[in-house]
Amino acid sequence: MRVGLICPVWFPVPPEAYGGTERVVALLADGLVDAGHEVTLFASGDSQTRARLESVFHTAPSEWIGHTYWEMQHALHAFLRAGEFDVLHDHTGMLGLAFGGLVATPFCHTVHGPLDGQPGRMYEQVLALAPKAKLISISMNQRKPRPNFPWIGNCPNALDLSMYPFRRKPGGDYLVFLGRMSPDKGAHRALAVALETGIPLKIAAKCREPLEIRYFDEFIRPHLGGSIEYVGEVGHADKVELLMGARALISPIDWEEPFGLMMIEAMACGTPVMTTRRGAVPEIVDHGRTGVVVDNYRDMENSEMLELADSLDPAVIRREVEERFSPEHMVANYVAAYEATIDATRGA
Numbered sequence: 001m002r003v004g005l006i007c008p009v010w011f012p013v014p015p016e017a018y019g020g021t022e023r024v025v026a027l028l029a030d031g032l033v034d035a036g037h038e039v040t041l042f043a044s045g046d047s048q049t050r051a052r053l054e055s056v057f058h059t060a061p062s063e064w065i066g067h068t069y070w071e072m073q074h075a076l077h078a079f080l081r082a083g084e085f086d087v088l089h090d091h092t093g094m095l096g097l098a099f100g101g102l103v104a105t106p107f108c109h110t111v112h113g114p115l116d117g118q119p120g121r122m123y124e125q126v127l128a129l130a131p132k133a134k135l136i137s138i139s140m141n142q143r144k145p146r147p148n149f150p151w152i153g154n155c156p157n158a159l160d161l162s163m164y165p166f167r168r169k170p171g172g173d174y175l176v177f178l179g180r181m182s183p184d185k186g187a188h189r190a191l192a193v194a195l196e197t198g199i200p201l202k203i204a205a206k207c208r209e210p211l212e213i214r215y216f217d218e219f220i221r222p223h224l225g226g227s228i229e230y231v232g233e234v235g236h237a238d239k240v241e242l243l244m245g246a247r248a249l250i251s252p253i254d255w256e257e258p259f260g261l262m263m264i265e266a267m268a269c270g271t272p273v274m275t276t277r278r279g280a281v282p283e284i285v286d287h288g289r290t291g292v293v294v295d296n297y298r299d300m301e302n303s304e305m306l307e308l309a310d311s312l313d314p315a316v317i318r319r320e321v322e323e324r325f326s327p328e329h330m331v332a333n334y335v336a337a338y339e340a341t342i343d344a345t346r347g348a
Contacts, residue, residue, distance in 0.1 A: 001338060004085040004105075005029050006042045008092050009057060009074040010065040013047035016235060020261040021112050024157050024330075025091050031331035040085070042078040054078070068095070075099050082107075087338045094126045101130025106345035108134040108152055108337060114256045114279075116145040123149070134341045136334070139280035142258045152344065153337030156283070157259050158330035159268050161322060164240060168270035168314040172247035174200040175274075178239065178262040181205050181212035181220070184255035186276075188219040189297045191228060193250060196301045200227040201250070204234045204242055243269040248309045251275040252297035260284060267291070268321045270314030274300050290317045 007013050007025040014026035022043075029041045029051040039051035044060035047053055056077045057070070064070045075096055082088050082103035090096035090109045100107040107130070113119055127133065127149065134152035137143050143151060175194055179185040187203055194201035207216050216230075224230055234242065243249065249266035257279030264284060266273050273291035275281050285291040292309045294300055 001335070002038045002040075002084065002086045003032055003338065004040050004042065004078065004081065004088045005032075005051065006075070006078045006088070006090045006092055006096055007047075009044050009071065010060055010062050011044070012060045013041065013043040013049060020157070020259075021091055023261070027158055027160055027327050028331060028334060031327045032334070035331055035335070037335075040081075042074065054081070071095055079103055087341055089334075089338070094122060097123070097133060098126050098129050100133045106134075106338075106342045107132065108136055108341045110136045110138065110155070111142060112138065112258060114145075114258055115142060115149075116256055120145045132345060134337075134344060136337050138259045139283050141256065141280045141283060145256075152340045153333060155330055155333040155337060156325060157261055157264070158325045158327045159261075159264055159321065160327060161268055163236065164265065164268035164321075166268070166270055166314075166318045167244060168318075172245050172271075174202050174246055175248055175250045176242050176246040176266075176271075177201065177203045177205065177250055178243075178265070179205050179251070181207040181216045183215060183219075184253065186252035186254055186297065188215075189252035189254070190250045191220065191223055193252065193297060193300045194228060195223070197306065198227070199247065199306075201229070202242060202246070203228070203230045204232065204239060205230075206233045208233075239265070240269060243271050246271050248272045248274045248292075248306075250300065252300065253278050253281070254297075255279065257281065263291075264321050264325045267317045268325075270318045272309040272312045272317060274305070274309055286320070288312075290320050 011022045013022045015022045029039055029049050032039045033050040040054055041049050041051040042054050045055035045058040056073050061070045079099045082105040087106045097109045135149050136153045136155050177187050177190040243266050249271055253276055259280050263273045267290055273285050276297050277293050277295050285293055287293040292305050
């Protein structure tokens with residue numbers, strides 16, 4: 001199968017630090033090549049891939065993130081080549097989805113964000129311009145606000161487990177928070193749990209954009225020092241070290257998280273996840289087996305919840321990722337979605 005993969009252009013594939021979508025696309029591109037497919041990846045020129053790489057920019061234009069002029073150049077380069085592929089698969093967002101309505105090639109689009117509220121309404125409007133487009137979810141919960149969208153497959157994210165060695169360090173004495181500096185991700189709630197329980201907290205989070213910096217300055221910075229440490233936006237090796245040595249990953253989210261890659265990253269290291277019951281959490285974390293799932297983040301302060309997290313078997317946690325979130329499993333799901341997209345387009 002000839003597959004055209006379109007990745008967001010703002011960060012290289014795979015990213016050096018933050019960039020969940022780019023990390024997933026990198027894994028998918030290589031996995032499709034390994035499975036014998038002919039893959040062209042549209043991404044920034046500083047990307048590393050086993051697929052054929054096509055780029056407009058030699059390096060990822062991260063400083064222009066969100067500016068349509070740069071995004072349009074990247075999208076046009078990909079969609080003008082649509083006729084070369086059996087299926088075109090977009091990961092860029094609503095602009096890419098809109099372009100998908102202009103090509104005759106079977107086209108599918110992975111929704112990486114939430115669909116409640118305004119994003120869902122915008123997706124509905126864009127789909128009116130791309131009536132033949134097919135959508136792929138990354139969790140079933142993600143579909144709930146818009147169950148009647150043209151879903152063609154559900155493809156949970158995966159990890160390259162060779163990059164997450166299972167060397168769980170016993171007796172971790174700190175909690176770790178991973179993500180971006182945003183109220184919905186909940187670094188301030190993780191901080192509140194750490195202060196209440198007296199357990200040290202290491203915060204590893206993206207903090208580049210104005211809103212992220214403002215949130216950090218108001219809610220996080222005043223509490224730093226002593227047992228609360230901000231370690232910055234860490235690279236992969238440092239992230240794995242943090243996860244392997246942590247007592248638990250604390251993820252007190254307060255939004256409909258479409259997936260939550262950091263949760264399976266922790267689980268790959270054998271580290272239990274303590275999280276709130278929002279978004280895709282119930283599809284990822286098995287309460288009492290691979291983590292602790294609570295209705296209110298304040299429940300994480302309960303000594304029984306902490307003891308439950310401490311009692312979980314790291315080998316069982318790791319095995320869950322190996323069985324459910326492997327690259328092979330993700331690639332097979334996407335290939336099935338591609339075949340369904342092609343069949344649906346031909347039958348239209």
